[in-house]
Amino acid sequence: MVTQIISTMETQVSNGPSGTSLPNGPVISTNGSTDDSKTNLIVNYLPQNMTQEEFKSLFGSIGEIESCKLVRDKITGQSLGYGFVNYVDPNDADKAINTLNGLKLQTKTIKVSYARPSSASIRDANLYVSGLPKTMSQKDMEQLFSQYGRIITSRILVDQVTAGISRGVGFIRFDKRNEAEEAIKGLNGQKPLGAAEPITVKFANNPSQKTGQALLTQLYQTAARRYTGPLHHQTQRFSVIPSLGKGPDPNNSSNTILDNLLNASYGVKSSPALFPRFSPITIDSMTSLAGVNLTGPTGAGWCIFVYNLSPEADESVLWQLFGPFGAVTNVKVIRDFTTNKCKGFGFVTMTNYDEAAMAIASLNGYRLGDRVLQVSFKTSKQHKA
DNA sequence: TCGGATT
Incomplete structure (x- = not known):
């Protein structure tokens, strides 16, 4: 873009x-x-x-x-x-x-x-840097890294919603891999001058080695657009304002509100599997559409906080809950490091404000199994009383 | 009961 x-x-x-x-x-x-x-x-x-x-x-x-x-x-x-x-x-x-x-x-x-x-020596010379002070400019970052070698490209990612505030994350490509290695040794875990927190410096993922989830995101968005057109208008036809005792029939194992949402959007029943809904479309045909009408998964967007997920919750439930409302670029279930169980909350990033707002209005208070979800825009700070 | 971030 x-x-x-x-x-x-x-x-x-x-x-x-x-x-x-x-x-x-x-x-x-x-x-x-x-x-x-x-x-x-x-x-x-x-x-x-x-x-x-x-x-x-x-x-x-x-x-x-x-x-x-x-x-x-x-x-x-x-x-x-x-x-x-x-x-x-x-x-x-x-x-x-x-x-x-x-x-x-x-x-x-x-x-x-x-x-x-x-040449082999210029391969894998790209670094991913996180934890940068928000005040650090691209030039500052280059200055910090240039002591280790010749910088080919550098970039600091910025938040697109707040118009250009640094996300504290960036990339540095060195001319040579060994220069990148030296930079990791010298800078990973170090605090830049005047910084409060240490930075993390590691080899960047190869963009071709995109995560399965990121790939799914792209396919999902493309396929959703393909099948339903802009979701904006469709979602507005639903008025799903669930409240306590007004959710799906607890005696019925199926999740009627979710099923209704999914049926209306996709013409299929809800399913934990993502792909079957899109089986008529091949990877190839979607590939040719990728990049059209898409902003792409950039990490920018409207971040939504989802609370009261069960310990068994996984990413697919978030996709299913939020996908019908519009473009979802990222979902994340926060898990305990040792048990790997969901800590009860997660995040969903949606591209468009209207769709995010509709999802929140519809899913906040929604009953998922025997739990009532709390859904809101993510707050920037954790306010402890 | 509000993470981590992958051009």
């Missing part, structure tokens, strides 16, 4: 080509390998739904392409939002940077730059 790119202020240090090349054609180095440092480009922030063919077509409009590749998830085939283009002529690579870098495509602003030579 363009707003995200701007708000997180990513910068990339120059990593332009080095070495020599002839005006035309690939450069053959003494060891026989091809030096494509002046022809090979990396393209970032491609729209999720752009295909390999569209990618090739776009960059082929500049000049003859030696090879190009849209990088996709090994399992789902989903675009990872970046790719490589290797031109025959270095002049075309230069031209592509000048004419296509910064191009706006749908909600993205693409970035076109020279690719660093592929």
Whole structure:
């Protein structure tokens, strides 16, 4: 999303080509390998739904392409939002940077730059940093990390609801993996100057190794939209204001209100399994829709606190409760570390305020089994009396 | 009875 790119202020240090090349054609180095440092480009922030063919077509409009590749998830085939283009002529690579870098495509602003030579030493050099002071800027963070090596990219994630307040979480990509390792050794668990809390520094998850839940989130949202259109209008048709003694029949094992919600939204009975509802849709067909009408699971949104869950509660119950009201980007059941039982509460993040408000109005006081849920927007602080 | 955060 363009707003995200701007708000997180990513910068990339120059990593332009080095070495020599002839005006035309690939450069053959003494060891026989091809030096494509002046022809090979990396393209970032491609729209999720752009295909390999569209990618090739776009960059082929500049000049003859030696090879190009849209990088996709090994399992789902989903675009990872970046790719490589290797031109025959270095002049075309230069031209592509000048004419296509910064191009706006749908909600993205693409970035076109020279690719660093592929090598094992630059892999897994990306760090995930959390616990940063909210006041720390991207520049501050770079300053802190730059003592360990050359920073390729850095980013601090910001809250999109409160217009740009740091989430205290960020990424640092070093040029070399060993630099990243040194930064972990030197900074993990350390307090930055003047900070109250230590930061956590670890290797970032590979975006391709997205959690099953994050993947489900994307599929779920897409499928829900596909089947029902915008949920906004549908949810407003329901007036589910349960109260004590007014919930589903306790003698009936089925959960009538929930079933009604799910039936109306999806035309199926509630089920702990998520996928069966969407079985008519294949991963492939959903993949092509991903990124359309979606903001994507970014962590931003309206956070909802759910209290009085049973010790056996799991994530699926939260999906089922809140999913019918609109876009849910995240659910979390808080568990005791040792017993792994639910501590009685959880969180749900919803993208749209209206849908979150409707979910709260409908589910607060809702009877789930023999418990009455309390549902509200999450408070920012724990107020202890 | 209000976490942890993965571009």
